[in-house]
Amino acid sequence: MTDGIGNIVDRTDPTTESFWASARKGKLLIQRCRTCSRYQFYPRPFCLVCESDEIDEVPASGLGTVYSRTTVHLDAAPELDLRPPYLVAIVELDEGPRLLSNLTSDACRIGTRVQVSWRSRGEQPPVPVFGPLPGAPEAGQRAS
Numbered sequence: 578m579t580d581g582i583g584n585i586v587d588r589t590d591p592t593t594e595s596f597w598a599s600a601r602k603g604k605l606l607i608q609r610c611r612t613c614s615r616y617q618f619y620p621r622p623f624c625l626v627c628e629s630d631e632i633d634e635v636p637a638s639g640l641g642t643v644y645s646r647t648t649v650h651l652d653a654a655p656e657l658d659l660r661p662p663y664l665v666a667i668v669e670l671d672e673g674p675r676l677l678s679n680l681t682s683d684a685c686r687i688g689t690r691v692q693v694s695w696r697s698r699g700e701q702p703p704v705p706v707f708g709p710l711p712g713a714p715e716a717g718q719r720a721s
């Protein structure tokens with residue numbers, strides 16, 4: 578039985594324990610396969626590409642690009658402590674994996690370069706969220 582999305586992300590097990598411990602230090606961990614060198618997120622006990630269990634946890638750059646986004650207007654998951662309207666996005670990290678996350682600014686459009694920050698949740702470990710990368714051109718603008 579599950580009692581909500583909030584409890585799913587709050588659960589730790591041997592596979593996710595180091596991710597949440599790192600989150601408490603403001604560092605975004607992803608996994609890298611020693612066999613095929615591919616990165617993946619979220620933490621898993623094996624590589625999704627080659628099924629190797631030789632997996633390293635490495636710090637991500639924290640940089641990425643908004644792949645997709647939407648605005649949520651319903652209070653569909655009150656356990657997340659997000660009051661609508663809020664922005665939900667898929668962010669593609671520079672290393673390749675895509676994360677389902679929140680955007681901290683409506684200025685973040687599809688294609689916008691973003692960087693990770695952390696939304697605190699009291700005693701719970703913080704969750705990664707993304708905001709505009711300072712100095713990056715906005716989506717749709719060409720660098721001159």
Ligand SMILES: [Zn+2]
Nearest residue numbers: 610613624627
């Ligand atoms: Zn692999």
